[in-house]
Amino acid sequence: MAEAGTEPDDQYPSGFPIFAPEDFELICAIGSAFRHTTVIYLARHVLSDQTVVIRRCNADLLTDDELQQLAWEAQSSHWLQHSNVSPFLASFVAGMEVWTVGQLMHYGSCSDIISAGFPFGLSELVIAFILYDTLQALAYLHRMGYIHRGVTLRHLLVGLDGHSRLGGQRCMLDQYHHGVQHKKEFLFDSPVTTFPWLAPEVLEQNLAGYDYKSDIYSIGVCAVELAHGVTPFADMTTTQMLLLKLTSDPPTLVEPPTGPKRFSAHFHSFVNSCLDRDPGKRPSATRLLLHPFFKQIKRKDCGVWMVPQLIYPVYPLNPENQEISGDEGPLPLDSLLDYNDPPEPFWDFDTNPPMAAAAATAEAAATVQET
Structure with missing residues (x-):
């Protein structure tokens, strides 16, 4: 994973030349993952105007094994190239958060x-x-x-x-x-x-x-x-x-x-x-x-x-109909996570059962x- 603001590897698409939070406009939160330590966003890459999905993960809340799994997922996405395997377009570290950028699948799971x-x-x-x-x-x-x-x-x-x-x-x-x-x-x-x-x-x-x-x-x-x-x-x-x-x-x-x-x-x-x-x-x-x-x-x-x-009648997620989170920039992840009673997400990609x-x-x- 690259540090925020560094130049990307050649394996990343040319549409994502800079890896930093300010390069993405967060539209709305659409789900959670990783025991609700991660918020999944619908977002837009400012430079290319491409709609993507971003996962913001609070690394402080992950165990050592979970951090290894997160790093392994980002690393393996570099060499897995198949039209039916969901790829990561980019991944970077911003403070204590790990941001991963993925392709939007409009109908979800x-x-x-x-x-x-x-x-x-x-x-x-x-x-x-x-x-x-x-x-x-x-x-x-x-x-x-x-x-x-x-x-x-x-x-x-x-x-x-x-x-x-x-x-x-x-x-x-x-x-x-x-x-x-x-x-x-x-x-x-x-x-x-x-x-x-x-x-x-x-x-x-x-x-x-x-x-x-x-x-x-x-x-x-x-x-x-x-x-x-x-x-x-x-x-x-x-x-x-x-x-x-x-x-x-x-x-x-x-x-x-x-x-x-x-x-x-x-x-x-x-x-x-x-x-x-x-x-x-x-x-x-x-x-x-x-x-x-x-x-x-x-x-x-x-x-x-x-x-x-x-x-039908299940409709695809339409980015044009979603409200923008705001012009003040991304909120701190702590303000978006309720650790005591996390809400039921629209898209829930949590796969690790509790202890x-x-x-x-x-x-x-x-x-x-x-x-």
Whole structure:
């Protein structure tokens, strides 16, 4: 990360020649992240007049591990170049704040879309478009030797053109160590995403380890959530969820008891293959891209341009209709954060569970070992 006011690296776009807070006009706050230690802004770059998203993070409130995650996310964005991976355009330090500049995805996350207008889930065609773009991003990351470890609906972002991008690289794990790619990973330091999306082999925390197939399980959970509008296991305690994931059948698509079926046989097959309890039997992201489930988006009369129409009446975020924060410059971050009772944000990208949840995971793992 560059200090404020220094010249950027060649890897940054030429539209951002100076990295300093005064180079951006903050329009309005649209969400929070990182346990509400970060405020997410809709902003405009003064020089290029480009609308962007800015995250202002109070580094004083982060633990050492969280600071390392933040630095890793900014660093990894330099060499990840794919149309379906959400990039950082720039990052810099201003006082005790870390500012990161990202691309605006006008429809927000898939979680936002469901909350705004689809409480019972999206249509199968929209789901196919979203998951196809997400799998292309995962296939790229896996080829590069990374495990994402944070595939949730809050990290599946939909743009104005209907294409989806995968965010949340802060959770990503590099499988290359000293130039050698490890087949299995054994890093169980702390939960890096909300528990319902984690694969069973990650929750087990045993000597068998896990690999990139854990991301495929997360894709299956996302598919069920997109279809029904409800996160699997969300209504359970951590211990109950862990026991069910390790001992019971995985979540599936649920058809209505009467009337025509809502989901195709190909969609059922896709979800079941992703959520197989045995990671060795789960297909890779590259192989899933060839699944018959995606034939419906490859018809001549079909295209990604249909996505904005299919998610109507959810409207994209329009910067022109937002009120400017003010001409006095950016407010101190402390004045925008309520540490006692943080408000419910419009866009919530918080993925790290509280420490109590982490303790509950350890307790649940101990319960499984005893049984």
